[in-house]
Every structure is written in C-alpha cells, then in structure tokens.
Amino acid sequence: MTIQRPRGTRDFLPEETxxxxxxxxxxxxxxxxxxxxxxxxxxxxxxxxxxxxxxxxVMEEIYSFKDKGGRDLxxxxxxxxxxMRMYVSELQNSxxxxxxxxxGNCFRYERPQKGRFREFWQLGAELIGGARPDSEAEVxxxxxxxxxxxxxxxxxxVGYLGLIRSILDRIEAEHRSAIMRMIDKKEHSAxxxxxxxxxxxxxxxxxxxxxxxxxALDKAAQxxxxxxxxxxSPSAPMQSKIPEPSLxxxxxxxxxxxxxxxxxxxxFCQTVELLDAYGVKYTVDFEIVRGLExxxxxxxxxxxxxxxxxxxxxxxxxxxxxxxxGGKETSSTGFGLGFDRIMEIVQIEKTRRSPxxxxxxxxxxxxxxxxxxKLREIVPIVLDVMGRGIGAQLKAAASAGAKxxxxxxxxxxxxxxxxxxxxxxxxxESLALEEIEMRLKAEFT
RNA sequence: GCCGGGAUAGGGUAGUGGUUAUCCUGAGGGACUGUGGAUCCCUCGAGCUGGGUUCGAAUCCCGGUCCCGGCCCCA
Numbered sequence: 001m002t003i004q005r006p007r008g009t010r011d012f013l014p015e016e017t018x019x020x021x022x023x024x025x026x027x028x029x030x031x032x033x034x035x036x037x038x039x040x041x042x043x044x045x046x047x048x049x050x051x052x053x054x055x056x057x058v059m060e061e062i063y064s065f066k067d068k069g070g071r072d073l074x075x076x077x078x079x080x081x082x083x084m085r086m087y088v089s090e091l092q093n094s095x096x097x098x099x100x101x102x103x104g105n106c107f108r109y110e111r112p113q114k115g116r117f118r119e120f121w122q123l124g125a126e127l128i129g130g131a132r133p134d135s136e137a138e139v140x141x142x143x144x145x146x147x148x149x150x151x152x153x154x155x156x157x158v159g160y161l162g163l164i165r166s167i168l169d170r171i172e173a174e175h176r177s178a179i180m181r182m183i184d185k186k187e188h189s190a191x192x193x194x195x196x197x198x199x200x201x202x203x204x205x206x207x208x209x210x211x212x213x214x215x216a217l218d219k220a221a222q223x224x225x226x227x228x229x230x231x232x233s234p235s236a237p238m239q240s241k242i243p244e245p246s247l248x249x250x251x252x253x254x255x256x257x258x259x260x261x262x263x264x265x266x267x268f269c270q271t272v273e274l275l276d277a278y279g280v281k282y283t284v285d286f287e288i289v290r291g292l293e294x295x296x297x298x299x300x301x302x303x304x305x306x307x308x309x310x311x312x313x314x315x316x317x318x319x320x321x322x323x324x325x326g327g328k329e330t331s332s333t334g335f336g337l338g339f340d341r342i343m344e345i346v347q348i349e350k351t352r353r354s355p356x357x358x359x360x361x362x363x364x365x366x367x368x369x370x371x372x373x374k375l376r377e378i379v380p381i382v383l384d385v386m387g388r389g390i391g392a393q394l395k396a397a398a399s400a401g402a403k404x405x406x407x408x409x410x411x412x413x414x415x416x417x418x419x420x421x422x423x424x425x426x427x428x429e430s431l432a433l434e435e436i437e438m439r440l441k442a443e444f445t
Numbered sequence: 446g447c448c449g450g451g452a453u454a455g456g457g458u459a460g461u462g463g464u465u466a467u468c469c470u471g472a473g474g475g476a477c478u479g480u481g482g483a484u485c486c487c488u489c490g491a492g493c494u495g496g497g498u499u500c501g502a503a504u505c506c507c508g509g510u511c512c513c514g515g516c517c518c519c520a
Binding site for chain 2: 423
C-alpha cells in the first residue's frame with residue numbers, strides 16, 4: 001500500500017501551488033506598501049509560549065512533543081505569540097512603532113472540515129507600539145486592502161472591548177467569562193436569562209449587543225454617560241494592571257492576568273472616524289469580543305461568503321501581550337487571516353506561462369544543451385529528456401500548452417539560423433539565435 | 446470528542462453475492478528517422494484496510510483509516 005497523508009494535511013500540486021504563491025505575493029505586496037516588513041519564526045517553539053498566552057485549554061488542540069533532550073515543544077498553533085516573543089527578545093529597543101508581517105504554516109489538532117485543516121497557513125501583521133486609534137484604523141484598513149488584493153471581499157465587524165469590560169466590571173467577576181462567552185456566541189436569549197438569574201441590571205448590555213452600526217454607537221455613548229453618573233468607583237478599579245511578569249509562574253492570559261479595562265469611547269470613536277477616512281466599509285458591532293482576555297481595545301473580524309460554517313477569514317484587534325513574555329507592556333494591534341479559507345474564494349486570473357520547448361534532433365543534443373543554457377537567461381526553457389523524435393517533442397510541447405518551440409537540427413546549425421515556431425499560430429521562421437532571444441524576451445516581459 | 450454521507454486504475458466513473466471487473470481520460474510505445482493537441486493500434490494501471498457471514502464477498506455485516514459536510518471548538 002502507498003502511504004497516505006496524515007489526516008488534515010494537504011498536498012499542493014503545481015497549479016495550486018502556483019496559485020497560492022500568486023495570492024501570497026499579491027497580499028504581501030500590499031503589506032509592503034504599507035511599510036510592513038516580513039519576519040519569520042521557528043515552526044516549533046517551547047510549549048509554554050502558547051500555554052502562557054492562551055491557557056492550558058489549548059493543550060487539547062496543540063501538537064506538542066518532547067524532543068530527545070526532554071524539552072517540551074509544540075508545533076506553532078498560531079503566529080502572534082511567536083512574533084511577540086521575537087519582538088520582546090530582539091526588537092524591544094528598536095524605534096517604535098514596529099510594523100511586522102508574517103506568513104507561515106500552523107498546526108492544530110482539530111476535526112477537519114471545510115476551510116479547516118490540521119496544517120494551515122496564516123498571514124498577518126502586527127503594529128507594535130503605536131497609539132491606539134491611529135494604529136487600529138491603519139490595521140483594519142490594511143486587513144481590508146490585503147484581502148481585496150486577491151479579489152476577496154468581506155463584512156468587517158468592529159467592536160470595542162473597553163466598553164464591554166467596563167460594563168462587566170459592574171458584574172461579579174465569577175460571571176464575567178460566562179457572559180463574554182454568550183456574547184461571543186450570540187446567544188441572546190441565554191444571555192438575557194443569565195443576567196436575570198444573577199439578578200443584575202444589565203446596564204444596556206443586551207441592547208448594546210443587539211444593535212449594529214450607528215445605533216450601537218449611540219447606545220454606547222448613552223451607556224458610557226450612565227456608567228459615569230452611576231457614581232461607583234471610576235473605571236478599572238481592579239487590582240494593579242501591571243502584573244508580575246510571571247517568569248516563574250505558569251499563569252496564563254485566561255487565568256491570572258487582568259487587562260486594563262480603561263474605558264475610552266472617545267478613542268474608539270476616533271478609530272471609527274479614521275476608518276471612514278480610509279474609506280473602509282464596516283459595521284460597529286459590540287458582539288465582537290473575540291473571547292480572549294489579552295485583547296484590550298478595538299477588536300474586529302471579517303466574514304466572507306461561500307465558506308460554509310467557517311466564514312471568518314480574518315480576526316484581530318488591540319492587545320497587550322508583550323509583558324506576558326517578559327517585556328515592557330506595549331500596546332499592539334494586529335490581525336491574522338486564514339490563508340486557506342481565502343484561497344477557496346480567491347479571484348486570480350490564470351495567466352501562468354508555459355515554458356518554451358527547445359525541440360532538437362538526437363544528433364545535435366550537445367549543441368541543443370548549449371543553446372538551452374543560453375536561452376534560459378531569458379526565458380524558461382524545457383529540453384526533452386525522453387529521447388523522443390521531433391514530432392513527439394512537439395506533441396509534448398503542444399499538450400503542455402506551450403506557445404513557442406525553438407527547433408534545432410543539423411540544418412539549423414549549418415545555416416546558423418534556428419527555427420522559432422509559434423505553436424498557437426502554426427507559423428515559424430528561421431532566425432539567428434540573438435534574434436530569437438530578443439523575440440522571446442519581448443514575449444515574456 | 447459527537448452526528449451524517451462517502452471510498453472501484455494517476456483523475457472521473459459503471460455494475461453485479463458467482464469465470465479473465467465497465468467505460469472515459471491519462472501515461473508510455475507504435476503507425477510516423479525534421480514539425481503538433483486529431484485518428485488508429487498496442488501496453489500500463491483499480492474495488493481503502495482488518496475481521497465476520499457465505500460453497501463463493503469488490504458487493505452484505507462490524508471495527509479501523511482517510512475524505513466530504515455539520516456540531517463542539519476556533520489562540
């Protein structure tokens with residue numbers, strides 16, 4: 001029996017690989033235009049990097065292993081943590097802000113389904129150390145432009161965790177994560193029931209998450225003024241917001257850490273205004289909470305059609321992770337997008353060029369090889385290695401979709417004129433090698 | 446982890462509890478020793494896997510693997 005691929009992995013044949021390469025280039029071109037520099041991190045890291053960021057709950061879906069030295073390692077399940085790790089250890093003293101982007105394969109032990117694989121690719125960007133509204137608007141606009149560059153559109157939903165967290169501050173801590181979950185899951189009735197059960201006035205939480213767009217923003221403003229006048233302690237009354245960098249402890253973002261929940265709707269409004277300036281179409285949507293405790297400000301997600309259950313192609317927001325990896329606290333904004341999901345709906349015109357076939361008679365094989373080497377400085381050249389005759393070589397060229405064949409035989413060599421055949425037109429002419437070079441050069445640029 | 450549907454040459458497929466398992470495409474060769482994707486001929490190549498029922502299983506039953514879709518989850 002042949003050996004199969006491991007579950008949830010894929011082979012990419014030439015055509016698909018070419019298409020993926022093109023899409024990647026198109027998106028990276030946008031990132032480059034916005035001043036983002038690509039970085040790369042290892043495929044595997046210390047397991048702790050990921051558990052510290054996301055909690056022990058990720059263990060179920062992480063590919064982890066001990067190496068021969070007994071170290072606990074993991075195939076990276078995402079790229080934000082490695083990039084932040086790199087930033088903390090190598091870039092902290094570089095000028096701010098840092099604009100970084102990345103592309104790489106990630107691994108999660110999950111049940112494969114449409115748009116979900118065990119090995120998958122993420123492309124993303126992080127803007128580290130910038131001021132909030134400007135950074136947030138830039139990153140969201142950049143995310144939109146990036147997917148647009150491959151002909152993909154999507155609905156952008158923008159939320160603000162500062163507000164949600166401030167509301168939650170009025171609710172007992174033990175209930176907060178459950179509420180976040182229900183908001184994230186869009187379980188309205190369950191949320192209402194829950195708020196009733198725990199006997200909390202919901203401070204407009206239900207309406208807030210129900211409304212979208214301008215109405216949601218108005219509601220938010222109203223809630224903020226209510227919160228301000230309700231005279232309890234000012235925002236962020238919790239424990240110190242700078243935690244011990246917890247080098248020894250295994251505390252995770254989910255457990256120990258408290259992200260500052262300062263409420264600054266003003267800033268969020270600025271972000272939104274800037275988005276208008278960038279010409280980004282978006283929906284204000286306070287249901288976007290991303291369920292992660294290290295997000296602190298604006299969060300956003302992008303959804304696309306045609307992907308079945310896995311509609312989300314991009315997610316991001318402002319977070320504070322640097323301190324978790326032992327660095328100075330630095331506010332960053334970033335996004336990651338699901339490259340494989342995007343590839344399912346990508347619009348790329350297929351203009352892949354077939355190489356030129358250098359067709360030769362067996363008696364001039366040596367000369368043909370020399371000519372091939374020379375022509376390859378200009379165009380892709382394929383040389384027969386099957387010992388086929390001219391007819392069969394042309395047949396192969398035609399079936400490969402080649403537009404041109406260069407034909408070399410004894411008579412060409414004697415006359416120093418080589419045949420250039422246009423396979424699509426069915427015409428050919430005899431030309432000096434230099435002239436053929438010029439012709440092909442013109443065709444292939 | 447859960448639910449449903451699948452698996453027959455490299456790709457796409459047909460069929461039946463009973464000899465050498467269809468057809469299309471593909472690949473290699475030939476007709477064709479210097480000119481094409483056509484045509485004709487030849488060749489190559491398959492019932493996921495392990496067990497069970499049966500005189501006999503690719504077909505029926507069970508387990509596993511993998512694929513497709515959905516749930517859970519989604520850093």
